Amino acid sequence: MLVLYHFWLSPQSRKLRVQLREKSIEVELREERYWERRREFLALNPVGEVPVLLDGDNLVLSDSQAIAEYLEETQPRPGLLGGSPRQRAETRRLVAWFDRKFEREVSHYLLREKVVKRLNGEGGPDSEVLRAAAYNLDYHLQYVGYLAERRNYLAGDEFSLADIAAAAHLSCIDYLSDVAWERHGEAKAWYAKVKSRPSFRAILADHIVGMSPPKHYANLDF
């Protein structure tokens, strides 16, 4: 069986967990508090980030998008990138949007301030950083709304890895109760649709000890 080193509130880990479910691939999850920089973990991935995927005894994969592409190649059904080079380019552009731009401007800050600092005993969050992240989040939700208004799913007609990446990031933020859904109706309608997929169930059941999600987190009719 595949083994996935992950952290519950790592968006890139969640992206792979949902992708694996969509493909009905069984995986053993191992929690990794990557910020502790455990020596054995750094030997698997010198970048020191989750997710890391083990396939068999001697194949160690890292970088979440390299892993996602590997899963698409080795278990192509259902395909989550799109049916043409052009469609796949759009899916990949949006995956990168969330894994790089959204990460850099929103998720990284919120997770660092609200989760890693707390679990690492580094004190409370910096309110100025939280404010900046909330400001950036608003812009990203507008972009999600803009896409959702024009398309069935974020990258086009079909559900794709772009929806998975976006929802993976937003679900982490949502766990920390930072999403003003009421001001973003189109984004909310899209998120409700993605959230109701069976592949999202496990993620909505996540509970980090000592850090409960808000009531609406797992609610499909939030």
Added chain:
Amino acid sequence: MLVLYHFWLSPQSRKLRVQLREKSIEVELREERYWERRREFLALNPVGEVPVLLDGDNLVLSDSQAIAEYLEETQPRPGLLGGSPRQRAETRRLVAWFDRKFEREVSHYLLREKVVKRLNGEGGPDSEVLRAAAYNLDYHLQYVGYLAERRNYLAGDEFSLADIAAAAHLSCIDYLSDVAWERHGEAKAWYAKVKSRPSFRAILADHIVGMSPPKHYANLDF
């Protein structure tokens, strides 16, 4: 003909320029000073980054890796990702290493401090930032050396997009004369091999007005 919006010292732009040459694809280059955030350019790519590729009248592609994958799919010869899912995962891991980790820890700082600030009239570089970037660069050159000692090319036996991405970043830094090659013999030998490929010629001929490269920059026997 394809059109590539690029900037001369953007590593991700150089990655695509070399990839296009390896595949013998003609491209029209258009320089974009992306930091000026020109409205027409932001309409092509709301992230505001180069490279952006236009293919025909109505296909606009952005995110350098989404474009690289598109080129691999539409013009597969010669293949630059590798022959198996496992090999492609390793190539993609290393491309991400340079385009994300190296970018974040080295290239972004050096290009911002030494190039963008100057062209934008923002004054001289911050020497503390330059020192931090130089410190990080040393670690990355050790990693390049580590890989080059064990493998023919960075990702394995064959020349790949990993070599292109790494050399694209290092060539930008080298243009700014910041690479202590003499302390990194293995990395230097690998770079000499990549630099001597015909696909690198155009990049070694780049000259930014008012900003000449050091003498060794285009020298194949540096």
